[in-house]
Amino acid sequence: MYSGKKIVFGVSGGIAIYKALDVISKLKKMNFEIDVIMTKHAQEFISPMTFQAMSGRMVASDMFNQWQSTSIEHIALAKKADVFCIVPATANIIGKIANGIADDMLTTTVLATEAPILIAPAMNSKMYENTIVQENMDKLKGLGMHFISPDDGRLACGDIGVGKLATPDDIVEAIIDIIDRKDELLGKNVLVTAGPTLERIDPVRFISNNSTGKMGYAIAKMAHRYGANVKLVSGPVNIDSPYGVSVEFIETSQEMYDKVMENFEWAEIIIKSAAVLDYKPKNFETEKIKKVDGDLSIAFGRTKDILFELGKIKGNKLLIGFAAETNNVVDNAKEKLIRKNADMIVANDVSNKAIGFKSDQNEVYFVMGEDYVEKIDIASKEEIAKEIIKKIVSMLK
Numbered sequence: 001m002y003s004g005k006k007i008v009f010g011v012s013g014g015i016a017i018y019k020a021l022d023v024i025s026k027l028k029k030m031n032f033e034i035d036v037i038m039t040k041h042a043q044e045f046i047s048p049m050t051f052q053a054m055s056g057r058m059v060a061s062d063m064f065n066q067w068q069s070t071s072i073e074h075i076a077l078a079k080k081a082d083v084f085c086i087v088p089a090t091a092n093i094i095g096k097i098a099n100g101i102a103d104d105m106l107t108t109t110v111l112a113t114e115a116p117i118l119i120a121p122a123m124n125s126k127m128y129e130n131t132i133v134q135e136n137m138d139k140l141k142g143l144g145m146h147f148i149s150p151d152d153g154r155l156a157c158g159d160i161g162v163g164k165l166a167t168p169d170d171i172v173e174a175i176i177d178i179i180d181r182k183d184e185l186l187g188k189n190v191l192v193t194a195g196p197t198l199e200r201i202d203p204v205r206f207i208s209n210n211s212t213g214k215m216g217y218a219i220a221k222m223a224h225r226y227g228a229n230v231k232l233v234s235g236p237v238n239i240d241s242p243y244g245v246s247v248e249f250i251e252t253s254q255e256m257y258d259k260v261m262e263n264f265e266w267a268e269i270i271i272k273s274a275a276v277l278d279y280k281p282k283n284f285e286t287e288k289i290k291k292v293d294g295d296l297s298i299a300f301g302r303t304k305d306i307l308f309e310l311g312k313i314k315g316n317k318l319l320i321g322f323a324a325e326t327n328n329v330v331d332n333a334k335e336k337l338i339r340k341n342a343d344m345i346v347a348n349d350v351s352n353k354a355i356g357f358k359s360d361q362n363e364v365y366f367v368m369g370e371d372y373v374e375k376i377d378i379a380s381k382e383e384i385a386k387e388i389i390k391k392i393v394s395m396l397k
């Protein structure tokens with residue numbers, strides 16, 4: 001997948017170091033070539049042998065023990081990197097880099113590299129919140145270095161707070177994000193909606209639909225990768241938030257409407273992939289509806305048609321809608337395109353179990369006019385998301 005791409009992987013002496021092995025294992029599976037540089041203190045936690053076995057390459061650590069090689073190792077490593085990451089990054093290593101100190105193999109190579117640098121800090125929350133550490137990080141961010149923020153939670157020392165190393169999946173995602181970074185949507189504000197909405201009938205019952213949010217989350221992730229500022233308004237889903245995207249969760253169709261309208265002015269491109277319920281119970285019963293003999297009828301009223309409302313006010317914003325159909329997919333999408341004043345409808349057939357709602361794959365049609373229909377053959381939702389973003393890029397030109 002990424003063969004030929006080279007990562008120089010710095011490891012410093014923090015307790016979260018064991019998770020770096022997991023990150024390396026995931027990157028290896030994606031065919032990255034990985035050179036590990038360990039600080040002296042990192043080796044107090046885990047031996048270089050383990051990192052050597054995981055990366056499949058010799059670990060660099062001692063600047064002055066290079067007699068086996070004819071090249072100057074830190075310069076060679078600095079030059080070869082497509083991405084340079086430090087996982088975990090101690091307060092110490094961050095402080096040294098921020099002050100131009102180059103007293104070991106890792107810090108010296110960082111100074112010598114022109115590759116994008118990703119830093120994954122991990123430390124006790126008091127250390128992380130310390131103004132000195134914060135100022136050092138701000139300085140490095142100002143110099144264009146990427147940071148993946150630590151999570152909140154229980155720390156190794158027993159304290160609870162911010163400072164836990166980001167998850168290996170998120171770190172891998174952040175590295176891919178840098179490698180695959182494009183700038184075609186740089187600075188554009190993109191609003192994406194995803195997932196289902198949910199309407200409550202009584203305190204214990206609700207109606208919703210089969211949407212998992214996978215398609216919308218993949219679009220948000222891809223838009224970010226193309227350089228956009230992305231806000232995602234999401235219904236209840238069971239998937240991780242995409243790296244670099246700000247997510248706001250809602251439950252009901254009205255909340256989805258309100259959140260979209262709140263962000264309307266900000267957005268230049270709106271991609272409405274959420275499966276918003278068309279109907280909601282007319283009344284919410286504050287007490288649980290008692291089971292009685294015989295049938296139960298519940299009256300449903302219409303929810304707001306968000307795409308239609310956006311179409312009325314869209315001006316020169318780009319408006320992309322989705323159509324989940326079970327029959328006449330393309331014809332229904334053409335009609336929807338005109339009625340909702342959208343620039344494109346992405347239509348798919350949700351009656352096909354191999355694609356659509358719960359699947360990781362999809363097959364869609366881009367409907368942009370009576371005679372303008374493009375079929376995107378079955379592919380992963382990530383690939384479909386990429387095609388959607390590429391189409392948007394071409395629409396902007």
Ligand SMILES: Cc1cc2nc3c(=O)[nH]c(=O)nc-3n(C[C@H](O)[C@H](O)[C@H](O)COP(=O)(O)O)c2cc1C
Pocket residue numbers: 011012013014015016039040041042089090091092093122123124127
């Ligand atoms: C058990 C133990 C755990 C540590 N965990 C961390 C940590 O998570 N984050 C951190 O910034 N420092 C941590 N330290 C302190 C660093 O190891 C220390 O600042 C060291 O000088 C870092 O060296 P390096 O940045 O060159 O690897 C820990 C120290 C010990 C003994």
